[in-house]
Amino acid sequence: MSVMRKVLLAGSQSVWLREKAMRWSFVRRSVSTFMPGERPEDALDAAGTLKGAKINTILTRLGESLAGAEDSHAVADHYIRVMDMVAERGLDAQISVKPTQLAYDQDKELCFQLLKRLLDHAKQRNNIIWIDMESSEYVDGTIALFKRGREYSDRIGIALQAYLYRTEKDIEDLLPLGCHIRLVKGAYLEPATVAYPDKKDVDENYFKLAVRMLQPDAIAAGTMLHIATHDMALVERLRAVIRERGVTRANVEFAMLYGIQRGAQQTLVEQGEPLRVLISYGEYWFPWYMRRLAERPANVWFVLKNLFS
Numbered sequence: 001m002s003v004m005r006k007v008l009l010a011g012s013q014s015v016w017l018r019e020k021a022m023r024w025s026f027v028r029r030s031v032s033t034f035m036p037g038e039r040p041e042d043a044l045d046a047a048g049t050l051k052g053a054k055i056n057t058i059l060t061r062l063g064e065s066l067a068g069a070e071d072s073h074a075v076a077d078h079y080i081r082v083m084d085m086v087a088e089r090g091l092d093a094q095i096s097v098k099p100t101q102l103a104y105d106q107d108k109e110l111c112f113q114l115l116k117r118l119l120d121h122a123k124q125r126n127n128i129i130w131i132d133m134e135s136s137e138y139v140d141g142t143i144a145l146f147k148r149g150r151e152y153s154d155r156i157g158i159a160l161q162a163y164l165y166r167t168e169k170d171i172e173d174l175l176p177l178g179c180h181i182r183l184v185k186g187a188y189l190e191p192a193t194v195a196y197p198d199k200k201d202v203d204e205n206y207f208k209l210a211v212r213m214l215q216p217d218a219i220a221a222g223t224m225l226h227i228a229t230h231d232m233a234l235v236e237r238l239r240a241v242i243r244e245r246g247v248t249r250a251n252v253e254f255a256m257l258y259g260i261q262r263g264a265q266q267t268l269v270e271q272g273e274p275l276r277v278l279i280s281y282g283e284y285w286f287p288w289y290m291r292r293l294a295e296r297p298a299n300v301w302f303v304l305k306n307l308f309s
């Protein structure tokens with residue numbers, strides 16, 4: 001892992017830096033590349049524009065490790081309102097949520113009850129609730145939460161990270177459930193004891209895991225794989241596997257983040273691939289934004305350019 005990436009990921013956890021950076025206008029200008037705005041309406045407007053380009057969406061309100069149970073009730077209320085707005089606007093926009101937004105750290109039972117509320121509403125509104133994966137200490141708990149949620153409803157999906165050694169086993173455990181799985185490389189600062197330190201190993205593991213989830217037994221079980229990456233070399237390798245095995249849209253979609261690889265997003269859709277773009281919004285964008293910078297340290301120059309423009 002590069003020094004710059006390590007510094008940026010460590011910075012994402014700094015309260016001091018967060019409080020300063022969120023006020024600097026040049027930082028706010030740079031954030032707008034990856035985020036259409038802070039309000040849910042901004043995200044919904046962007047989702048409407050993407051729909052015009054045949055791209056469906058996933059919406060997520062930024063914020064993690066919230067302070068108390070009260071905040072988490074407000075998060076659940078918020079997403080329920082957003083699901084209503086999605087339906088009113090005729091969008092195909094799913095929801096993605098972090099367990100720590102739903103009081104996971106404070107009260108695990110409350111977290112499950114809030115998730116159930118979201119799943120009930122997702123059923124009414126024909127929607128899907130994705131559970132994001134956070135740093136490695138949350139993986140056991142997040143998978144347990146997902147399994148409980150999956151027993152209750154099939155309107156649920158989970159993100160798994162290819163940089164973790166354990167993910168191969170986690171996938172074998174989850175595949176018989178026939179569920180929605182979003183495969184990502186992983187965005188947190190993890191030690192070499194739990195995660196591949198070299199990017200090329202993460203990339204190869206990603207390919208291997210995705211191919212596993214495209215095997216006939218996984219497809220027959222009802223897996224819906226989200227190939228969530230901007231790595232076009234990987235995307236092309238996986239497209240070849242998808243074609244060869246005749247996997248259809250019922251079992252696979254590509255997923256990318258708003259504002260990243262826009263040209264490639266458009267090309268994929270023009271070539272007939274199903275694509276979802278995850279749109280983030282909300283006021284608490286600092287740690288998330290630092291993770292985006294860490295994914296591509298060249299973005300730091302883009303931030304600095306905004307300082308002088």
Ligand code: FDA
Pocket residue numbers: 131132133134159161182184185186187188228229230231232255256257260261277278291292293295296299
């Ligand atoms: P990689 O980092 O190799 O990037 C490939 C290419 O894409 C780069 O060379 C560059 O051109 C471009 N690129 C990538 N990131 C960029 C950026 N920030 N700015 C500009 N260009 C960029 N992680 C996690 O731990 N838990 C989660 O729940 C999720 N959820 C999630 C959902 C979706 C839909 C996506 C697409 C991603 C996530 N992630 C995530 C983030 C993920 O783990 C990973 O950090 C990023 O997707 C970057 O890795 P890539 O797979 O894109 O490859």
